[in-house]
Amino acid sequence: MNKILLKISAAILISTAVASCVTTNAEGIKQTTYTKNALSGEPTKIDWAVAVKGDCSARVIPELRVLQAPQHGTVDIVHEKLDGKFHGTYAKCTGKDVQGAAAYYTSKKGFTGTDKVVIRNSYKDGVVRDSVAEINVVK
Template sequence: MIPLSSCTTTPESSRRQSLSIRAQSGVRTLVAKNWHIDDDCRHIDYPAINIVERPKHGRLEIVHEPLFPKLDGKASKCETIKVNGVVGYYTSDPGYTGSDRLVIRSPYEEGKTEEGVLSVKVVK
């Protein structure tokens, strides 16, 4: 799941969310995470996080690593168990301060995608 704040629904197969985040100049900052687990909190596979628009004043790194999933309902029991997932990190160019933007896309249900638009305010 891309941890985003506002959501715009587009066609039934996709949705778009926007988020504003703060990042310290030159510091690696978590901007997205996704996982695919079964009802027993076991890893199924690594879902894709695709970069639609790269940041202009930094870089976006996508890595596989253990994470704590954020879930609702019955699946919330998995929140205390580290599972294998996909994580996105943003790092600004060294010394850069100002605005940056990136867009990522990831599946969130069978046959559906979520596009995340991240506006980044880079500070010293």
């Protein structure tokens, strides 16, 4: 029973972004830097992207690609249903599952410390954003 509570607590801690900062990089692309926590050797969602229509269905599946790979692990990009958080006109879509793209980081087994990943989010309408995930890996 204690192992289950520990895993639930770890999952809540890991899914929480600790800090966030938005800047513009040298290419003029909006770049968001944030911190994530991950368990050593376990996949952790570090980034995701969705684009919706007015009816909350997927407009397109954005392209995610790794610009800077982690030094102490790997990143897998997958297409899956995601629960996006939307603002403005699309706020009504928050809480609805929409097909999108997600990036999962997995450290090398036994690694603890910090790692970093830079991911580019590209949309078919020409919008491009970069995400910089600074990852704290714990046991």
